[in-house]
Amino acid sequence: MARLSAEELQSPVSIWKEQDVVNGRKVDAFVVILRTRGCWWSWQKGCTMCGYNTASSKAVTAEDLRHQLQKAVQRYQGEAMVKIYTSGSFLDPEEVPLDLRSDVFSSFDAAERILFESRPEFITGDNLKDIDPRSAVAIGLETANEEVLRRCVRKGFTVEDYKRAAGVLLDKGLPLRTYLLLKPPYMTERAAVKDAIASIHFAAPFSESVSVNPVNVQRDTVVDAMWRRGNYRPPWLWSLVEVLRQGREVASVRIMSSPSGGGTPRGVHNCDSCDRKILDAVQRFSFSQDLDDLGGLDCGCRAEWAAIMDLQDTMGTTVDVARYLGDELEFD
């Protein structure tokens, strides 16, 4: 891990603005990624697709975090939603000390909703005792299938742990956003689509919204090593459209997706001619929830996607079949 300068330790990883939905209303959202010591699990085994600890540092102190918070506040312009990410768990007191937590909340007085992420083990009645009532929590459940969670994602917690944490949030009246992973490694395209739809079905009753995150191949991860050898292809955008479409039909909560790396070789993609069009449709749908936004999409590559789903099944393999069959792909 690269040594970070004092300036870097005192600066958030990133700050940007986007839009989101609060109580059914489209609102401006302020997003900050604080640089903490990172997710404890990522320092143990870590999830197979996660490279977040490259942005973290065990050298970060509480004082550094205060400087980061000040820098974030300077950029805040009263957006109704604030999202505070840490590349780990905001509720882990080792990452964000308890006394800093209240400073974070009071720094964003104008916000109606403050969303942060946490692994389930930190979501306990005791740890949420003094939590700001504007809080909403996101949990990366990834999949509702215990075996996929253990073997393919290597998540380090169970579906039962998620259910328990969701119950605590429900008791506290805090909204839950569940993140699901589309296409963990070692799964065929078809199995990944089915798994994501079943997981939406499972997570919806516990959640205010469900966000489907297609794998984006991050450097120095298990998935990265597989991708470089041609043993993994990020999901097709056609798969994402199918998951959102069918997910919408099985769940009554908001289903959304905001893919990072979309349209690139490392992210969810189809072909150069349709990637942009489909990503735009996914974004429209994520706000409107109107299936018409996902209708009428077509491209020559759709037949290729359908064929590869069949071919992987026939060949009994999860590798990037097109690459093995000689397609020219570039791996940077």
Ligand code: SF4
């Ligand atoms: S729990 Fe989240 S931050 Fe931690 S290793 Fe897994 S994906 Fe990364």
Ligand SMILES: [Zn+2]
């Ligand atoms: Zn296409």
